[in-house]
Amino acid sequence: MLRGLPLALILLAPALGLADETSATDKLRILYSTRFSFTDDGLPLVTVEIMSGRPVVHLRARGGITVRPDGAGGAAIENDGGDAWTVTVEDGRPAVLQDWTVVETLAPDDASGVTAALARWKARGFEPRSFEIGTVFGTGGEVIDTRELRIAIEPVAAGKGAARAAELGRRFGVATSVQEELVRRPAGTIVARSGATTIRNPQVLWFQPRKPGEALAVADVPTGTGGSQRVAGTEDRRYWGAVYITLDHDGTLVAANAVAEDKLLAGLVPAEMYPDAPAAALEAQAIAARTELLQKIGRRNLTDPFLLCSTQQCQVYAGAGKEDPRTTRAVDATRGMVLLRDGGGLVDVRYSASCGGHTEDNDAIWGGDPDPSLRGQSDARGDPRRGASGGMSRISDANLDAFLGGGDDAWCNQGKLGQAKFRWTEQISLADLTARVATEYPEVGRIRQLVAKRRGVSGRIGLLAIEGDKATVEVSGDLHIRRLLGGLRSTLFEVHRQGDAFVFRGAGYGHGVGMCQMGAIGMASAGKPYAQILAHYYRGSHLHRLY
Numbered sequence: 001m002l003r004g005l006p007l008a009l010i011l012l013a014p015a016l017g018l019a020d021e022t023s024a025t026d027k028l029r030i031l032y033s034t035r036f037s038f039t040d041d042g043l044p045l046v047t048v049e050i051m052s053g054r055p056v057v058h059l060r061a062r063g064g065i066t067v068r069p070d071g072a073g074g075a076a077i078e079n080d081g082g083d084a085w086t087v088t089v090e091d092g093r094p095a096v097l098q099d100w101t102v103v104e105t106l107a108p109d110d111a112s113g114v115t116a117a118l119a120r121w122k123a124r125g126f127e128p129r130s131f132e133i134g135t136v137f138g139t140g141g142e143v144i145d146t147r148e149l150r151i152a153i154e155p156v157a158a159g160k161g162a163a164r165a166a167e168l169g170r171r172f173g174v175a176t177s178v179q180e181e182l183v184r185r186p187a188g189t190i191v192a193r194s195g196a197t198t199i200r201n202p203q204v205l206w207f208q209p210r211k212p213g214e215a216l217a218v219a220d221v222p223t224g225t226g227g228s229q230r231v232a233g234t235e236d237r238r239y240w241g242a243v244y245i246t247l248d249h250d251g252t253l254v255a256a257n258a259v260a261e262d263k264l265l266a267g268l269v270p271a272e273m274y275p276d277a278p279a280a281a282l283e284a285q286a287i288a289a290r291t292e293l294l295q296k297i298g299r300r301n302l303t304d305p306f307l308l309c310s311t312q313q314c315q316v317y318a319g320a321g322k323e324d325p326r327t328t329r330a331v332d333a334t335r336g337m338v339l340l341r342d343g344g345g346l347v348d349v350r351y352s353a354s355c356g357g358h359t360e361d362n363d364a365i366w367g368g369d370p371d372p373s374l375r376g377q378s379d380a381r382g383d384p385r386r387g388a389s390g391g392m393s394r395i396s397d398a399n400l401d402a403f404l405g406g407g408d409d410a411w412c413n414q415g416k417l418g419q420a421k422f423r424w425t426e427q428i429s430l431a432d433l434t435a436r437v438a439t440e441y442p443e444v445g446r447i448r449q450l451v452a453k454r455r456g457v458s459g460r461i462g463l464l465a466i467e468g469d470k471a472t473v474e475v476s477g478d479l480h481i482r483r484l485l486g487g488l489r490s491t492l493f494e495v496h497r498q499g500d501a502f503v504f505r506g507a508g509y510g511h512g513v514g515m516c517q518m519g520a521i522g523m524a525s526a527g528k529p530y531a532q533i534l535a536h537y538y539r540g541s542h543l544h545r546l547y
């Protein structure tokens with residue numbers, strides 16, 4: 001149990017406003033930890049990035065703001081400040097980071113395997129180190145352990161890790177990845193001002209509305225995908241729980257939200273499924289989102305002072321005020337419920353808008369090991385051995401035409417919205433397609449034809465040959481292929497030349513792995529409960545109430 005963490009906070013005996021370096025460091029350890037604590041209601045308290053790389057952050061709450069140097073539960077600093085606060089940094093100094101190359105991954109309890117791996121890489125002339133990622137927590141009689149041990153070698157300056165990992169991978173014939181290490185945390189003084197009031201604290205300050213039931217507003221939060229990705233604009237966003245402001249890698253400011261799991265999910269689920277979907281579909285989505293959330297803790301953002309980033313890669317979280325009573329009800333109705341693998345551990349939950357009548361294998365889309373819970377299968381109603389599309393256990397060039405022409409009995413062929421995602425055609429002129437491909441592969445020239453060299457079990461293209469009048473290139477990666485061709489809804493398509501254009505005839509929307517969201521809506525509309533929906537899309541799994 002991680003109830004030890006808040007206890008550690010209390011033992012630090014907070015010194016008001018004058019926290020010394022040592023206690024500030026210990027408080028920060030919690031921000032950088034891969035563990036999370038629990039609220040008084042027994043729900044996980046999750047820290048989510050709001051925004052990063054800021055010279056200044058503006059906060060506002062009706063009725064004033066409580067400021068704490070030591071986080072929730074810690075002592076508050078008496079203040080005469082008003083509703084609006086401005087937070088800046090003094091003497092901000094950047095972190096020191098380095099990139100390691102991960103050369104082996106082992107189970108957390110494989111002590112002899114780790115010893116052997118370290119010896120193996122030492123013998124090759126390296127000074128290997130092991131990193132533990134993921135988290136472990138026990139609750140409701142079940143221990144959830146998402147940890148893995150990574151053996152890493154050859155640290156290099158931050159940003160140079162990808163090239164080194166590729167080189168080492170080639171040299172030793174192993175799959176490699178980059179492990180970022182925070183060698184030294186960023187340093188600086190956080191300064192909060194409101195009217196004539198100024199509060200200074202090393203490294204971090206926590207803020208919470210003084211009035212219960214109020215949400216804290218943060219100004220100028222980037223919308224769109226956030227982070228370094230394309231930013232559509234900014235807006236003021238409101239947050240439940242506490243907001244803390246600490247230092248980014250470069251010594252500027254990060255704002256993050258410490259929020260209870262139910263409030264976080266209530267903000268996330270409406271962005272993932274239309275709130276007017278039937279209740280059972282929203283409940284299935286809420287359980288999928290909760291499982292995904294817990295699965296991600298401690299596996300990403302390892303050098304950041306929060307557990308989850310708010311961008312697309314993590315989970316879309318826009319704070320308070322985005323809730324819908326229908327999705328909030330689904331979150332509450334499934335409190336603590338997650339999907340576990342029959343063999344133990346959380347299901348690596350994936351979902352997409354529409355599978356198009358057949359779901360896809362995880363390894364066909366992202367590579368890696370086949371996941372028994374993420375096997376592609378027919379999304380036909382009833383007995384998959386009967387019916388036109390229902391009988392198709394593998395979609396290939398041989399039966400693709402029949403598949404695209406059929407599939408009336410699929411769960412996701414449902415309603416107006418579902419049908420638009422289920423089957424689609426797109427026409428792209430030869431000139432447009434040539435220009436799009438040229439942005440990445442200028443050597444190809446005028447496009448002659450596109451040939452699927454490899455298809456996954458759902459018919460999604462894993463390897464596409466693009467033949468031009470000057471050269472042919474082979475392109476892989478589901479998202480890569482879709483983006484290169486101008487944002488296709490899926491790689492489950494056949495394409496032929498028609499005069500001066502290419503006509504794409506396709507099925508589905510998204511990668512097709514795991515739960516088909518339109519299919520979940522179809523099943524719920526037919527009266528299926530969430531347990532049956534999840535059992536259909538995630539084989540070899542069962543539901544478990546964690547808290």
Ligand SMILES: [Zn+2]
Binds near residue numbers: 357410
């Ligand atoms: Zn489907």
